[in-house]
Amino acid sequence: MKVIWRQKNQGWEIAYGKGYHNESELQGFLASYPAMIPFEDISDQLLHPIIMLREVGLPGSGSTDIIGIDEVGNISILECKLASNPEVKRKVIGQIMEYAAFLWRKPYEYLDDISIQRLKKPLAEAMEDALDEEQKENWDKELFKEGLTKHLALGDFRLIIAVDKMNDELRRTIEYLTEGPHKLLLFALELNYFEGKEQKIIVPHLHGALGILDTSQTGDPVSKWDAERFYSDAKSKNISDQVIDMMKSLQEFCESSAHRIWWGHGKGTGSFTYHLIKNGKTVSLFSVYSDGRLRINFGWLIRVLPKTFLDKYRDKISQIPSFSKLNNIDDYNHWPSSKLEVAFPKSGDLSLFKESIQELKDLLKDTEPIISN
Numbered sequence: 001m002k003v004i005w006r007q008k009n010q011g012w013e014i015a016y017g018k019g020y021h022n023e024s025e026l027q028g029f030l031a032s033y034p035a036m037i038p039f040e041d042i043s044d045q046l047l048h049p050i051i052m053l054r055e056v057g058l059p060g061s062g063s064t065d066i067i068g069i070d071e072v073g074n075i076s077i078l079e080c081k082l083a084s085n086p087e088v089k090r091k092v093i094g095q096i097m098e099y100a101a102f103l104w105r106k107p108y109e110y111l112d113d114i115s116i117q118r119l120k121k122p123l124a125e126a127m128e129d130a131l132d133e134e135q136k137e138n139w140d141k142e143l144f145k146e147g148l149t150k151h152l153a154l155g156d157f158r159l160i161i162a163v164d165k166m167n168d169e170l171r172r173t174i175e176y177l178t179e180g181p182h183k184l185l186l187f188a189l190e191l192n193y194f195e196g197k198e199q200k201i202i203v204p205h206l207h208g209a210l211g212i213l214d215t216s217q218t219g220d221p222v223s224k225w226d227a228e229r230f231y232s233d234a235k236s237k238n239i240s241d242q243v244i245d246m247m248k249s250l251q252e253f254c255e256s257s258a259h260r261i262w263w264g265h266g267k268g269t270g271s272f273t274y275h276l277i278k279n280g281k282t283v284s285l286f287s288v289y290s291d292g293r294l295r296i297n298f299g300w301l302i303r304v305l306p307k308t309f310l311d312k313y314r315d316k317i318s319q320i321p322s323f324s325k326l327n328n329i330d331d332y333n334h335w336p337s338s339k340l341e342v343a344f345p346k347s348g349d350l351s352l353f354k355e356s357i358q359e360l361k362d363l364l365k366d367t368e369p370i371i372s373n
Contacts, residue, residue, distance in 0.1 A: 003194045003201050015196035020082060020164055026191065027054065027065050027080045029202060030162055034068055035281065037076075037160065037189055038204050046158075049076050050130050051123065053114055064099040065162075067111070069123070071131060071139055072265070073147025076158040077103070078189075083165040093173055096159050096186075104155035108148055123148075132284075132300050138266045162189040166207060174208040225263040225270040225290075227251065233270050233290040243292050246340045246350060250288050253354050257361065258285075273297075274357065278304070278364050285357055288340075295337040302332035309363060316356040320349045 003015045020026045030036060031052040039046035049068025057063045068076035079096045081088040087095070103110075108123075115123035124141050131139055151157065161170065170188055177184045188207040194200070225233075234244055254261040254274045262284075264271035270290035276283040281304050287295045296317070301310055310332050318327035322343050326336060344350040 003196075003203065005196075005199075005201070013196050013199075015194035015199055015201050018193050018195045019084075020193055023065075023080045023082055023085070026082065026162060026164060027078075029191065030078060030080065030189075031066055036191070036202065036204050038206050047072065047074060049074075051115070051119075051127055053111070053118055056114055064096075067103075067114075069111070069127070069148065071127060071135055071144065073144050073149070073151055074158065075103070075148070075151050075156075076160055078160045078162055080162045083163060083167065088161075088163055089167060089169040090173070092161055092170070093177075096161060100155060100157050100159060103152060103157065106152050108145055108152065111148065111152075132303065138264055138271075157185070159184065159186045160189050161187070162191060164191060164193060166190045166205075171207060178208045224265055225272070227263075230263070230270040230272065230290050234292070237291050239290070239292045240341070243340045246344060247288055247290075247292075249350060250294075250354075253357075257354075257358060276361055276364060283364065285360065292340050293337050294340050294343050295335050296326070297335060298329070298332040299335045305364075307332070309360065312363065313356060313360045316359060317353060320344075320352050322349065 002017065004012055005015065006012045031054050034049040034052055037048060039048060047070040049070050051069040053067045053069075055063050055065065056067050064077055065080045066076075066078040068078060070076075077096060077099050079092055079099070081092050112123045115121065115126050119126045121129070124144060127144060128136065128139065128141065161174075163170070166188060174186055174188050177186050186208055190205045190207060192203045192205070194203070231244060231247070234247065239247075251261070251272060254272060258274045259277045260275040262273040262275050264273065264287075271287050273287040274285045276285065283304055284297045284300045286297055289295070298310065298314075301313075314326050314329060317323045320343075322338065322345065329336075344353065
């Protein structure tokens with residue numbers, strides 16, 4: 001297999017499939033970039049791990065390659081195998097099940113102690129430090145501990161076998177365990193690796209549990225908002241019909257333009273956010289709240305985009321009268337917000353805002369990957 005790609009305004013180049021040097025290299029990629037796991041292909045209710053604990057020793061069971069934990073306490077157990085390893089066909093299933101059985105019914109303190117040893121801080125503190133500002137706004141430490149404790153007690157884990165190349169035996173076994181009577185949350189994560197002249201490319205593909213998951217299977221202790229709940233909450237907060245129309249217009253814009261519309265987990269106030277995905281990272285441009293607010297996510301953007309991009313974004317939206325004060329911002333560690341009726345007093349203001357978002361999205365389009373066999 002090969003990948004054909006190009007940078008904007010440059011010629012096409014070819015990256016050819018390569019092998020990983022060893023399983024440790026594959027493990028390292030996953031530990032460093034957990035968003036590489038394309039859970040969004042399965043369900044937008046599945047959160048990516050944030051804390052990745054490598055080589056966790058399990059007495060009597062060897063050690064699992066990675067234990068991943070997300071912000072609401074879901075646990076992923078990851079085992080990495082190369083196609084050249086004979087264990088990738090059958091033995092790996094027994095290994096990952098053995099690791100899961102060992103973790104089952106362990107107390108919260110077990111993983112907390114590992115975090116203190118590896119990360120030099122308690123697990124909840126490490127999680128809070130790893131969250132971005134958008135995630136922190138809705139995060140609850142006690143709910144995180146409660147969720148993690150529950151998943152350990154129930155043995156409710158996501159089992160992921162990461163491979164460089166899928167084989168028929170592993171595929172059939174996973175299909176049986178996930179689609180048959182067992183209904184395990186078991187995946188094979190295929191990570192094809194390519195190299196060009198100066199580029200390294202990884203193409204992920206998730207096998208297993210491909211049906212639509214309901215929220216009971218995700219194990220999230222914090223409920224996620226959706227459109228129906230969001231607008232019901234807005235009406236309960238006496239938000240005017242005019243503002244609700246603006247919300248719906250921005251929601252439709254997110255659905256047509258964003259790579260992903262992200263519904264929040266807030267306790268008392270709903271939200272949706274315009275997300276772009278760039279090099280495996282989330283680019284969060286703005287959020288809309290069910291209490292009638294619009295927030296510009298400069299504080300998150302400055303962590304993932306060059307300042308020159310943000311300058312152009314700021315200059316564009318500053319042309320809207322209500323955003324003119326942003327023209328003086330040079331330090332982007334802020335999350336300016338405004339009531340929607342104040343932000344867009346004229347109908348054309350909302351259209352100009354959407355144009356600003358679209359222009360920033362176009363600036364980020366500097367690669368065009370094509371997969372070919």
